[in-house]
Amino acid sequence: MSLTPPANKIWWNEPVEKAEILWVTLALIWALIMFFMMPVWHVYGKQNVSNEAYRIQPDAYAKKVEAMVAKYTVRQEKGNNQPVVHPPAGSDVYLLARLWEWYPILELENGKSYRLHLSSLDWQHGFSLQPANINLQVHPGIEMVVTVTPNAAGEYGIICNEFCGIGHHTMLGKLYVTK
Amino acid sequence: MSSSSQGERIPVMQRILDNPFLLLFIGVTVPTVSYTIWGIMEVAQLPVAK
Amino acid sequence: MADFRTCPVTGLKVHLEGEKLIKWNAVTAIVFLLIGGLFGLLVVLTRWPEVHLLPADLFYMALTAHGALILVVWIVFFEVAVLYFCCTVLLQSRLATPKWGWVGYWLMLIGTLITTVAVLQGNSSVMFTSYVPMQAAPHFYLGLILFAVGALIACFIFMGTLVIAKDEKTYEGSLPLVVFGALVACIIAIYTIASGAIILIPTFLWSVGYISHIDPLMYKVIWWGFGHSSQQINVSAHIAVWYAIAAILFGAKPLSEKVSRMAFLLYIFFLQIASAHHLLVEPGLSSEYKIFNTSYAMYLAVLGSMIHGLTVPGCIEAAQRQKGFNKGLFEWLRKAPWGNPVFSGMFLSLILFGFLGGISGVTMGVEQINIIIHNTIYVPGHFHATVATGTTLAFMALTYFLIPTLFRRSLAFPTMAKWQPYVFGIGMGMAALFMMGAGTLGVSRRHWDIAFTDAALKFNHPQAAWLMMGLAGIFGVMAVIGGAMFCLVAVGSLLWGEKLSMEPAPAPAAGAAKPAVASHGDAGTFTVPGTFTLAMVFLIAFVLYYFVNWKYLASTWGLS
Numbered sequence: 001m002s003l004t005p006p007a008n009k010i011w012w013n014e015p016v017e018k019a020e021i022l023w024v025t026l027a028l029i030w031a032l033i034m035f036f037m038m039p040v041w042h043v044y045g046k047q048n049v050s051n052e053a054y055r056i057q058p059d060a061y062a063k064k065v066e067a068m069v070a071k072y073t074v075r076q077e078k079g080n081n082q083p084v085v086h087p088p089a090g091s092d093v094y095l096l097a098r099l100w101e102w103y104p105i106l107e108l109e110n111g112k113s114y115r116l117h118l119s120s121l122d123w124q125h126g127f128s129l130q131p132a133n134i135n136l137q138v139h140p141g142i143e144m145v146v147t148v149t150p151n152a153a154g155e156y157g158i159i160c161n162e163f164c165g166i167g168h169h170t171m172l173g174k175l176y177v178t179k
Numbered sequence: 180m181s182s183s184s185q186g187e188r189i190p191v192m193q194r195i196l197d198n199p200f201l202l203l204f205i206g207v208t209v210p211t212v213s214y215t216i217w218g219i220m221e222v223a224q225l226p227v228a229k
Numbered sequence: 230m231a232d233f234r235t236c237p238v239t240g241l242k243v244h245l246e247g248e249k250l251i252k253w254n255a256v257t258a259i260v261f262l263l264i265g266g267l268f269g270l271l272v273v274l275t276r277w278p279e280v281h282l283l284p285a286d287l288f289y290m291a292l293t294a295h296g297a298l299i300l301v302v303w304i305v306f307f308e309v310a311v312l313y314f315c316c317t318v319l320l321q322s323r324l325a326t327p328k329w330g331w332v333g334y335w336l337m338l339i340g341t342l343i344t345t346v347a348v349l350q351g352n353s354s355v356m357f358t359s360y361v362p363m364q365a366a367p368h369f370y371l372g373l374i375l376f377a378v379g380a381l382i383a384c385f386i387f388m389g390t391l392v393i394a395k396d397e398k399t400y401e402g403s404l405p406l407v408v409f410g411a412l413v414a415c416i417i418a419i420y421t422i423a424s425g426a427i428i429l430i431p432t433f434l435w436s437v438g439y440i441s442h443i444d445p446l447m448y449k450v451i452w453w454g455f456g457h458s459s460q461q462i463n464v465s466a467h468i469a470v471w472y473a474i475a476a477i478l479f480g481a482k483p484l485s486e487k488v489s490r491m492a493f494l495l496y497i498f499f500l501q502i503a504s505a506h507h508l509l510v511e512p513g514l515s516s517e518y519k520i521f522n523t524s525y526a527m528y529l530a531v532l533g534s535m536i537h538g539l540t541v542p543g544c545i546e547a548a549q550r551q552k553g554f555n556k557g558l559f560e561w562l563r564k565a566p567w568g569n570p571v572f573s574g575m576f577l578s579l580i581l582f583g584f585l586g587g588i589s590g591v592t593m594g595v596e597q598i599n600i601i602i603h604n605t606i607y608v609p610g611h612f613h614a615t616v617a618t619g620t621t622l623a624f625m626a627l628t629y630f631l632i633p634t635l636f637r638r639s640l641a642f643p644t645m646a647k648w649q650p651y652v653f654g655i656g657m658g659m660a661a662l663f664m665m666g667a668g669t670l671g672v673s674r675r676h677w678d679i680a681f682t683d684a685a686l687k688f689n690h691p692q693a694a695w696l697m698m699g700l701a702g703i704f705g706v707m708a709v710i711g712g713a714m715f716c717l718v719a720v721g722s723l724l725w726g727e728k729l730s731m732e733p734a735p736a737p738a739a740g741a742a743k744p745a746v747a748s749h750g751d752a753g754t755f756t757v758p759g760t761f762t763l764a765m766v767f768l769i770a771f772v773l774y775y776f777v778n779w780k781y782l783a784s785t786w787g788l789s
Binding site for chain 3: 001002003004005006007009011012014015016018019020023024026027028030031032035037038039041042045046049051053077079080101113118122123124126128129130131132133134136137138139140142143144146147148149150151157159160161162163164165166169170172173174
Binding site: 193196197199200202203205206207209210211213214215217218219221222223225 | 388391403404409412413416417419420423424444446447450451454458490491494497498499501502504505508513514515518521522526
C-alpha cells in the first residue's frame with residue numbers, strides 16, 4: 001500500500017508495468033515537442049518577446065517622450081486633451097505609463113514596423129493592448145524596446161492590467177492604427 | 180531487516196531516493212542556481228540607456 | 230517516553246502530542262478557509278458585472294485579503310497538518326520536539342492575524358504580490374515574515390521526525406510513498422519559505438525606512454520564488470493525498486514504486502524553477518532564462534505530473550480489478566464509491582486539476598503564448614483550477630476521512646457531505662473555465678470596472694466577455710456555496726458530531742485495515758486499460774488546446 005513502506009525492500013529492481021512505460025515514453029516525446037516549440041518560434045514565428053531593455057531614470061525617459069510629442073503631434077484627442085502623435089513609419093515611438101494614464105496617444109500605420117519603447121514613471125503597470133490582446137509588463141526605471149507591426153487598422157484600447165492603486169481601473173489609453 | 184534482502188546491495192538510485200537530506204540539498208540548490216541566481220545576475224547586468 | 234493511543238480503525242499507533250498539533254493546525258486552516266472564502270464571495274459579487282457589489286477601495290482590500298488568506302494561510306496550515314500526519318501516524322513515530330511545533334503554530338497564527346489586521350485597516354491593499362514600489366504598512370510584511378518562520382519550523386520538525394523514525398526503527402525499508410510525497414512538499418516548502426524571507430525582510434525594512442530603494446524587478450524575481458513555489462508545495466502535497474486516499478479506500482498499491490518516486494524526484498529537481506511563469510513578458514530577462522525555467526528544464530516536471538496522472542487512477546483501477554470489477558474498460562470506475570465524499574472529492578480533484586489546471590498552466594507558461602495571457606483574468610482562471618479544484622478539493626476529501634478517524638466524530642449532515650464535492654468542484658471548475666474564456670478575450674485580472682466608467686477615454690470589451698464574466702459570477706457563487714457546505718460539515722461534526730470513542734469509524738475508512746492488493750508491480754500480472762484510455766483522452770485534449778493557442782497567437786500583431 002502507498003501508506004506503508006514498500007513490501008519488497010529492493011523495489012528499484014521490480015519490473016515496470018507496460019502501460020507505464022508506454023505512457024512515460026509518449027509524455028516525454030510531448031514534453032520535448034513543447035520545449036522545442038519555443039526556440040523554433042523564435043526563428044520562424046512572428047510574435048516574440050524582445051530581449052532589449054535598459055536601465056533609465058524616470059525623468060530621462062519622460063524627456064524622450066516629450067521630444068517625440070513635440071515633434072510629431074498631429075492633433076488633440078477630444079476626450080482628455082491628450083496629444084495624438086503620428087511618428088514616421090519605422091521610427092522609435094515612446095509610450096509612458098504613470099498613475100493613472102498612458103501618455104501620449106500614438107497613431108501608427110498598418111503593416112509598418114515601429115520600435116515601441118515602454119517605461120513607467122512611478123509604479124509597475126501592465127500594457128494590455130485590446131483587442132489585439134498583447135500584454136507586456138511595464139517597470140519604473142527600465143526601458144523596454146519591442147518592435148511592433150500592427151496588422152489591422154482601427155482604434156485600440158490600452159488597459160492597465162497590473163494593479164496600481166485605487167485609480168487602476170481608470171487607467172485607460174488609446175492607440176490608433178491608420179490604413 | 181529481513182534475511183532475504185540483507186545480502187543484496189541496494190541500487191544507487193534507490194539509495195538516493197531514500198536519502199531525505201540529499202534530496203533536500205538538490206531541491207534547494209537547483210532552483211537557487213537555475214532560477215534565483217541566474218535571474219538576479221541578469222537583472223544586475225541590465226545595460227544603462229543612452 | 231511519548232504517549233500513544235492505538236487507532237481502533239487502522240490499528241495504527243498515534244502519538245498524542247503529534248495528534249493534537251495535527252488537529253489544531255487542521256481546524257485553524259478550515260477557519261481561515263471560511264474567512265478567506267467570504268472575502269472570495271465579495272470578490273465574485275463585485276466582478277460579476279450585473280451585481281458589482283463593492284466600491285473600488287473595498288474591492289481591492291477584499292481581493293488582497295482573499296489572496297493572502299486562501300493562497301497562503303488556509304493551504305499552509307493544512308499542509309502542516311498533512312506533514313505532521315504523514316511523519317507521525319503513517320510512520321508510527323513520535324513527533325520531534327512538539328514544543329517547537331507549538332511555537333511554529335503560534336507564530337503562524339499571530340503572523341496571520343497581524344497581516345489580516347494590516348489589510349483590514351485599509352492601507353495595505355497591495356494585493357497578495359505586494360509589488361514594490363507600491364508600499365504596504367510595515368506590519369503587513371511583518372505578519373507574513375512571522376508566518377513564514379512558523380512554517381519553516383514545521384518543515385524542520387517534519388525532517389527531524391523522519392530522522393527519529395529511522396533511528397527508532399518505527400518502520401522498515403524505504404518511506405511509504407505517501408510520506409515520500411510529503412517529503413517532496415516539505416523540500417519545496419523550504420526553498421519557498423527561504424525565498425519569501427530573503428525578499429520580505431528587506432521589504433519590511435524598506436517600509437519602515439531603513440532601506441531607501443528596492444529594485445522592482447529584483448523583488449519580482451525573488452518574490453515569485455516564494456509566490457509560485459508555494460503553489461508547487463500544494464501540487465506535491467495534494468498528489469500525496471491522492472495516493473493516500475487511493476490506499477485508504479481501495480487498499481491500492483502504487484503500480485510501481487520506482488516510477489511514482491522518480492516522478493516525485495522530477496518535482497524536486499525542476500518544479501520550482503517554473504516560478505519564471507510570472508516573468509515571461511518582463512523586460513530585462515533573456516529568452517534563454519525564460520525558456521529554460523518556464524519549461525521546468527524541458528518540461529520534465531510536467532512529465533512528472535503526467536506520470537502521476539496515470540499512476541494514481543491506475544493504482545485504483547488495479548485494486549478494483551483485483552476485487553472483480555473487471556467488465557469492460559470502466560466498470561472499476563463506474564462502481565467506485567461515488568457517494569462517498571472522500572472518493573468523489575479526490576477523483577474530481579484529480580480530473581479537474583489535470584484537464585483544467587494542468588493543461589491551461591502549461592499552455593500559458595509558454596514564453597510566447599504568455600503574451601496573449603499575462604495578467605488577464607485567464608491567470609486566476611488557471612490557478613483556481615489548480616489551487617481550488619485541485620488542492621483545496623483534495624484537502625476537503627482528506628478532511629472527510631480525518632473527521633471519523635483522527636477527531637473520532639461521526640460526520641454531521643452526511644447528505645450535505647455527499648453532495649459537497651460536486652457543488653464545489655463543478656462550481657469552481659466552471660467559474661475557472663469562464664474566467665479563462667474572458668481572459669482570452671482580453672478582460673484583465675484585479676480590475677474593478679471592465680466598463681471603464683470613470684476613465685477619460687472609452688473602450689468596450691466584446692459582448693461575449695461580459696457574458697463570460699456573468700457566468701463566472703454565477704458559478705463562483707455556486708463554488709462559495711460548496712465551500713460553505715464543507716465548512717458547515719467540518720465545523721458541525723466537531724461541535725455536534727457523535728463521539729466515536731472506541732467504535733470503528735463508518736464507511737470512509739473501511740478497507741483501511743486490510744490492504745486488498747497483496748503485491749503487483751510485475752509486468753504482465755495486470756493491465757490498466759481504462760486508465761490508459763483516460764490518459765490518451767487527456768493527451769489529445771492537451772495537444773489540441775496547446776496548438777489552438779499558438780494559432781491564436783499567430784493572429785495578432787507582429788512582435789519582436
